[in-house]
Amino acid sequence: MIIQGDEPEQIRLLRKLYPKGNYFMQGDEAIAYGAIFAGCRFYAGYPITPASEIAETMAKELPKVKGYYIQMEDEIGSIAAIIGASWTGLKSMTATSGPGFSLMQENLGYAIMTETPIVVVDVQRSGPSTGQATKGAQGDFFQARWGTHGDHPIVAISPISVEDSFWETIRAFNISEKLRIPVILLADGIIGHTREQIRIPDPEEVEIVYRKLPKNEEEAKYPFGDVDGSLIPPMPLFGRGYFTHVTGSTHKETGLRDVYTPEVHIKLVNRLHKKIEKHEKEIEKWEEYFTDDMEILVVSWGVSARPSLGAVLKAREEGIKVGLFIPKTVHPFPGKKVKELAKKVRAIIVPEMNLGQLILEVQRYVNDDVILKGVNKIGGVPLTVEEILREIRGV
């Protein structure tokens, strides 16, 4: 089992297997390697296009680093298995696409309620339903946010390139471990299947975060209690003799179920929200280009961010004062930053591969006097620089 303390052996293995340098690979593969560098040693999944290469890479690579791969009978079983494995101390991940992500939603809620660190990758494809199964899209923005039921916080990260997929997967694991929450990597089929050059670092260049464990028996008695004021309870792992009880039902700080006392539910669910709010600054991440003197702002995410940057660069050549904002953490949405930027501009353009999802989130932070316009494209073909540039010129 690979837990904290095994680093020297792991660094030796990683150096030997994946010497630092330039590699040519797909986004899906970069996600798998990112997970391995982050310390992921348990993967359970079910094949689905365009996420299958993540499973295939994990099946091939995990045994080399003493990690476990298991192909489950369905997506529901896959997320269930990684939650179970996480309670034994293994950093765990599953990957799927839209339909499989839908099946995982109930247990995603379970992971939120039980504060189980896991990483769930959704390599978005075109929908609804089977849609264009082999084509990329960005239609799961809100499924990631509100797919499971009840009031809950969520963290979702969206990479913009193959190399970014490697690093953002590591960041997803680190946030998940630090805050004891499931983190969603909202990737997409286009980057997932695109091959690019990426630089694999030396393992010592990679910052690895491990979940907090109870310091003593006393702390272990409160697997869901705010024992140190951080709002993040230490996680008493199974098999350590703590007799921990874990349930998806509303529970007291001891873990025992109590669905009858309103205060217990209110306190628990509010703490789940507050621990994310408190650490929002560490979770939020974005890229900004030319926002100092801009009159127009482009806000774009994931696969649409690069043609957006291309369009912004071309518009700048034409003398149009346009800036670009790319949220890398899409949930919680960096609304305060967008609000601040929105005050400087007369128009905001939101390119994305759907009929308008991120734009609704942006809209919440923009005054009515700002022109807000989406550049939306569905059908499985990515946005082009020209399509976005046309909109920039038009506003």
Next chain:
Amino acid sequence: MAKEIYTKYKMARYLRKEALPTALCPGCGGGTVLNAFANAVDQLKIDPRDLVVVSGIGCSAWIASPYFLADTLHTTHGRAIAFATGVKVGLPDKKVVVISGDGDLAGIGGNHLIHAARRNIDITVILVNNFIYGMTGGQVAPTTPFGAKTTTTPYRNIEHPLNIAEVVAEAGASYVARWTTAHVYQLIESIKRALQVKGFSLVEVISQCPVQYGRRNKMKEPAEMLRWFLKNSIPISKAKSMSKEELEGKFVIGEFVNRQRPEFTEELNNLIEEVAEHFGLGDEDAD
């Protein structure tokens, strides 16, 4: 075996006292199953620290989670075995036990049940079959006998019940047995054997639900249901020479299979060692 009469429940030391009293109805077979499980653990001298008990949703899911004092994982409806699969891979040296009901494990969770048996992962499943969805109010289950009345088959059940033990045995489990709550001592022995088998093991326990099943099927008293079990139980050795028609409505009890097959977590760890050897990843070349 000498039968002891207790004045105090000796097995209480295995229970999570702060979770008591149980939520089970008077006359429920769940208490018998919990008792049998605690006795099996006690007789095998298993340290509860070496046990992880996983369950799904419903009355039977409560039997050991939260009541049994071990690490307990109370999961979503039907998914206990899938959660347990992850736990077992992470803790291959611990005993991972799933205790849940027929609706949970064979209805919504039927797919996980047969695939865990096929995979032959070393998990012990105690499946409490009371023919009904008890906690949700007595609806028809995949195990409800043909013709029986439930809240969703108010006229009669027109579906045929699933023969769980046979299906799981066929799917590839290492050990499968079936008893009723009227066969407590045999049940304890089977749970002990299941806990010791390397591989997937299933003990199906036919159990009484006087409140939701018995009441609607002319067996209001728990004792009436136990008498029904005893009257209709056929040992598997005898059942082999009986026709399908003769076995209709009977409970075949005993051991269905007890065999050795390669076990999943062991194979998984062997594979890791083979891969390390193949790629020359051992410690010897650390420098």
